[in-house]
Amino acid sequence: MKIEKEQEEQIVxxxxxxxxxxxxxxxxxxxxxxxxxxxxxxTSLVSRLLQKGRDMADYVIDLKLFEMAxxxxxxxxxxxxxxxxMRK
Numbered sequence: 001m002k003i004e005k006e007q008e009e010q011i012v013x014x015x016x017x018x019x020x021x022x023x024x025x026x027x028x029x030x031x032x033x034x035x036x037x038x039x040x041x042x043t044s045l046v047s048r049l050l051q052k053g054r055d056m057a058d059y060v061i062d063l064k065l066f067e068m069a070x071x072x073x074x075x076x077x078x079x080x081x082x083x084x085x086m087r088k
């Protein structure tokens with residue numbers, strides 16, 4: 001599947017939003033089978049960009065929770081700790 005440079009940011013955002021193959025195919029106007037094949041191939045550019053988006057979303061959430069926890073928000077600290085434990 002050929003990905004244009006301007007589509008790369010869009011695909012990263014698909015990862016942020018946890019879009020599935022059906023939604024991605026619809027937005028990009030590409031056959032769902034082709035999109036699913038790219039997602040399943042963990043070394044493909046599409047798969048790597050989607051993972052980057054998921055990782056970025058986790059980072060932004062964790063960073064916000066950390067900032068809130070530093071200011072004394074106990075619930076944010078508990079949520080951050082829970083998220084860290086879930087990743088192990």
